[in-house]
Amino acid sequence: MRDPYAILISEFMLQQTQVATVIPYYDEWLRRFPDFSALSRASGNDVLHAWQGLGYYARARNLQATARVVADRYRGRFPQSIEQMQQLPGIGKYTAHAVGSFAFNQSVPIVEANTARVLTRLFDFRRSIESLAGRKTLWEYAASLVPKSNAGIYNSALIDLGALVCVPREPKCGICPVKKFCSAKDPERLPVRKSRSRTTRLVEKHAFVVRQGKILLQQSSKRWRGMWILPPLQTSVSGQPLHISTFPFTHHRVTLAVYCRPAPKRIAPEQQWFESIDRIAMPSPHRRAAQSLVNSCSRTNLKAFGVGLHVTAVKTTTQHEG
Numbered sequence: 001m002r003d004p005y006a007i008l009i010s011e012f013m014l015q016q017t018q019v020a021t022v023i024p025y026y027d028e029w030l031r032r033f034p035d036f037s038a039l040s041r042a043s044g045n046d047v048l049h050a051w052q053g054l055g056y057y058a059r060a061r062n063l064q065a066t067a068r069v070v071a072d073r074y075r076g077r078f079p080q081s082i083e084q085m086q087q088l089p090g091i092g093k094y095t096a097h098a099v100g101s102f103a104f105n106q107s108v109p110i111v112e113a114n115t116a117r118v119l120t121r122l123f124d125f126r127r128s129i130e131s132l133a134g135r136k137t138l139w140e141y142a143a144s145l146v147p148k149s150n151a152g153i154y155n156s157a158l159i160d161l162g163a164l165v166c167v168p169r170e171p172k173c174g175i176c177p178v179k180k181f182c183s184a185k186d187p188e189r190l191p192v193r194k195s196r197s198r199t200t201r202l203v204e205k206h207a208f209v210v211r212q213g214k215i216l217l218q219q220s221s222k223r224w225r226g227m228w229i230l231p232p233l234q235t236s237v238s239g240q241p242l243h244i245s246t247f248p249f250t251h252h253r254v255t256l257a258v259y260c261r262p263a264p265k266r267i268a269p270e271q272q273w274f275e276s277i278d279r280i281a282m283p284s285p286h287r288r289a290a291q292s293l294v295n296s297c298s299r300t301n302l303k304a305f306g307v308g309l310h311v312t313a314v315k316t317t318t319q320h321e322g
């Protein structure tokens with residue numbers, strides 16, 4: 001049996017994120033939170049701080065919520081029943097089957113991007129895999145192939161086949177070990193997906209407020225729940241922003257525009273002054289904006305922040321920041 005905790009962490013991190021990005025986060029996470037018990041006892045800020053930069057922060061919140069259930073209800077031992085796993089926060093069919101198969105060697109199928117591509121080609125499945133019926137059929141195909149023993153090795157091999165041989169463009173059919181079972185007539189056209197929804201552009205305006213060497217931040221209750229962001233501007237603002245950057249968020253392309261604002265007499269309950277942003281959980285676009293503005297301020301030695309500052313370089317993040 002392999003460590004279900006380590007497998008669960010890797011499965012959560014790899015949702016929507018590439019392996020190369022995940023590796024340093026994974027190593028650091030296991031160092032800071034080596035097991036369910038350690039994760040369940042950590043502060044919410046520490047957990048989000050460790051996840052910072054991976055995006056889709058609901059994954060971090062769900063991991064900690066799961067760790068708390070495992071610590072309380074299962075005395076720190078991850079349940080082996082797929083049904084019980086799927087009752088834990090953030091754990092759906094794929095993740096439960098991945099842990100069941102990789103940690104406990106249970107004979108259960110998995111369907112993720114790589115295996116979905118291999119399966120649609122093996123079975124020459126030409127309906128959309130994004131429809132409910134299409135997903136159901138794929139799971140049935142996967143279940144029909146999974147062996148009774150060594151399912152963990154088999155599922156890993158299927159993922160590797162998709163990642164290395166049955167690749168999206170120019171699949172290497174000439175060296176494919178399952179070529180004689182494959183029904184694909186035109187593999188590059190598979191899998192079939194619905195046309196992607198168009199990207200919507202959004203502009204989000206936030207304030208850069210500093211006073212006596214401290215920066216004002218607000219704890220988000222929305223997209224980045226629990227993390228600290230530059231205070232949103234409710235009223236319409238005009239003039240040149242101090243900082244502009246863009247980042248992707250689900251089907252949106254968000255422009256973050258940050259404006260200098262004077263310190264208010266009173267701050268909102270969800271706001272707080274910070275001397276340093278190093279140890280607090282902030283979504284990457286806001287951390288980069290705050291960092292670059294603070295650097296600009298100290299470089300130009302402006303006591304009254306915001307006077308004569310230039311717009312900082314436009315940067316585009318590659319990681320989704322949901």
Ligand code: SF4
Pocket residue numbers: 118121122165166167171172173176177178179182183184187
């Ligand atoms: S033969 Fe080609 S299309 Fe079929 S599984 Fe192998 S690589 Fe994929």
